Amino acid sequence: MNNGLACSALDVRIAGVHVVKDLEFAVRPGDFWALLGPNGIGKTTLLKCLAGLHEPGSGEVLLESRNIAELPRKLLARHIGMLQQHTVYVFDSSVLQTALTGRHPHLGYWEREGHRDLKMAEGALRAVDLAGFAGRSVTGLSGGEARRLAFATLLVQDPEFMLLDEPTNHLDLRHQVHIMGMIRERARQGRHAALAALHDINLAARYCSHVIMLFGDGQWCAGATPDMLSESSLQRLYGCPVERFESSGGPRFHPRAG
């Protein structure tokens, strides 16, 4: 049994915000989790905590039953990857070379990227619709293109657990659907899992198998999507009246016009 990426009695705080108290939940291969919550509630901090970038106040994050705080970074990077909310490229580099940095944790000190790595990078660029951009400079990319490149780099890194901080930011409708579908497909194949901070409830309703909600003051609630998304829970979450509609693909939610 794979215990996945799990939180045990996790307590996370940042700058006066109590993000979660006694958090117990696990992201297992096959899962696609949505992380929902209002602005400034600590979604990014929780993702960073799971990636080992932020130290929890107490409790542990476990990667297959081992505390990630005790694992070397390089090993961690082969299993856990994160799409950050913003990616800024200061130094010029080509799109292909940037995508190839995803192979970094898989290569030894003196090792160079081989044929297989190159194929992976090219495949990932094709998958995010950047096939013709390989030789382009990263500093000249649009917001959406830079976002897709960052996602392609994560695909090249190929961790079992993908943490995604607002993966659909800057993306047009077609690419939003495309990328969410790709993440769901990877999870369904059974080897990967994802946890994505989202603001679009309906993307969560359509693509995610599980939902975790952060209410503030350390309160949280996690479970399978159909059990989690309801008018009352979303109203409590966002402090805004929400109306449920039935669509052919299942329930959808919209803010009730005030």
Place this chain on the structure above:
Amino acid sequence: MMPTAQRRLLFLLLALLSAASVAIAAAIGSVPLGWDQWWAALLDSGSEFGELVWRLRLPRAAAAWTVGALLSLSGCLMQVLLRNPLADPYILGVSGGASFATLLGMSAGAAAALLPALAWAGALFSILIVFGLARGEGPWSGTRLLLTGVVTASGWAALISLLLTLGSDGSLRGMLFWLIGDLSYARLPSWAPAILLVIFALCFGMARSLNVLAMGETTARLLGEPTRKLLWVVYLLASVLTATAVSIAGNIGFVGLIVPHLMRLLVGSDHRVLLPAAAMFGGLFLVLSDTLARTVLAPRQLPVGVVTALLGVPLFLLLLNRARVKQ
């Protein structure tokens, strides 16, 4: 990524140009040599001009090449370290400490042979101050390092001004030349190329880590780099490179800022290509600059720091402009 064949060709070309620059430096000077005299001198150090070439010009060219390579390599590292394309080898105060110690020695009438040791002591002192103050607890902070370094550098600059103000007229010229950067009396100690080689090998080995680090500390950590350790290693290596260069030739400006940039424009920012290219180009650039410095107003010799800036600025602006047009 640059194809292997193209990369090899580039390195070969830079190596040949480096050798050519040294050969030119051996031929040109206040005593111009004809082709046959030059060739005879190169083959036989006992010939008519052998002494001139082997005892004066070649050692000076070797010193110039080494210093240019040291500064360029240090510049590449500092720019990644601070994630700032404006960073140069002197930005964190290493050269300030070296300059103060050297100038203090000069005004106290210390023997010339003692000056490199003083420069090293001053540089080391400054490195330790900045390292100690900026380290602190908590996560790595590039901003704290930058501010600590820049403020320390300003402190040294004030002390240097004080020394210049108090210095006797006789010692001022020497001090000024040293501050501008001068290779006239430069002797290349054998450990300097050793330092260059060892640090180059270390950096080349971690070039892929530097590529990742250039994308930001968080990105680097997510891609498996223990960044806190890596950043301090980069800081110390860059500082030692700078200290070595400054102890040989004073504060030669501009090479460490411009050569890494020029090379980024030409070969891209993969450090596996950038580091060797910048080191070699920095070396040959300084050899040619110094040859000009020796000959342009011969028999007067200019401090090479003047020439590097005069050559470097237009060359850089030209390439920057061309790169923009291409984009």
